[in-house]
Amino acid sequence: MIIVIGINRFCAECGATDKPLYENFCDLCYWKYHTIAKPTMSRLGITVCIECYGVKLPLGWTYLNSVNDIPGEIANSAIKFLKANPEAHVDITNVGDVDWSNPKPEFDILYEISENIIEEFEPHQESVLLSIVLERGICKVCVSKKSGSASSVVQLRAKNRVLNVKEVNKYTEMALDISKDQLSENPTAYISDVIENHGGLDFYFGNQWTASNFISKLQRYIVGHKEKNFKLITEDKKGQRVYSITYLFRIPEIQPGDMIDYNNELFYVTHINNRFVSIKSMVDNSKAKVTDWKSLTVLRQTPVEVRKLVVSEDYNTNSYLLMDLTSYESEEISTKRFPAKLEIGSELTLLMWQEEYYLPL
Known part of the structure; x- marks a missing residue:
């Protein structure tokens, strides 16, 4: 007959028999020799x-x-x-x-x-x-800023003219606002420089994404022509080619207030947006929206100012009798040439362009 005698388990370290054991140790003794976490290094260097x-x-x-x-x-x-x-x-x-x-x-x-x-x-x-x-x-971003380098350049130009002060201020503010909005999330969204160059502006962006967003905002604001060019600048350690990107955005030659030749008549530009150019006739105030903005150019032949006296109006022929205040010669001009009624006896300064008369703006 075999008699089994119960054996009380005890802690191998302190001998306690009234505590739960794990691997023959109570909790106090077990954690003397074990740890659940430790640093891989006691002092850690971090670059700021x-x-x-x-x-x-x-x-x-x-x-x-x-x-x-x-x-x-x-x-x-x-x-x-x-x-x-x-x-x-x-x-x-x-x-x-x-x-x-x-x-x-x-x-x-x-x-x-x-x-x-x-x-x-x-x-x-x-x-x-x-x-x-x-x-x-x-950091690399600040090195790039201090050196004035950029991964993307946006060249903003106007066709056949120099950007005016209002445009320079407007587009510079637009670029800086985009950069400021994105800097909190992306430190490379900086603009390292803005340079007036060849009558336009060159914006040096820290990354392509911010430059592309600026181009998109320009396209939502005004009609224009965009080009994108790549330039090889270096190769990285893995032999991958690194390119810089240059965008060219060219806005129209014309500006609001400019007189233009449209269908052989004088019109003036009232508004330009991202879809069309709004123009208004200097003859009858009729309006038109032109999507082919590249076809619109400022006048190469400047209208000549002439002084006229409105002598009379003939209701039968719907015409005015105008006398030149220099030569004193008179001629009949259709009332349809003017968008407003002329006052009889008044002296006017008219614009003469291609043998036709127009009221000044």
């Missing part, structure tokens, strides 16, 4: 850009809205440098202050790690301290 306070983290440069955001961003990213069970829960319990007057500022991050994967034990928590040393440097 001295120009924009961007932070070089493991996944690349991160750009923040304020220098005060740097410690918190590093604390979140530095979790990657903790060696812990994937099921462990990590909390940031404290982020130390940064003394920016120090050439190499330092601060500590305190993490609390907890897990509950050993069924025999209660949930376990540990604290891990990670020291951060900030090293000052400069």
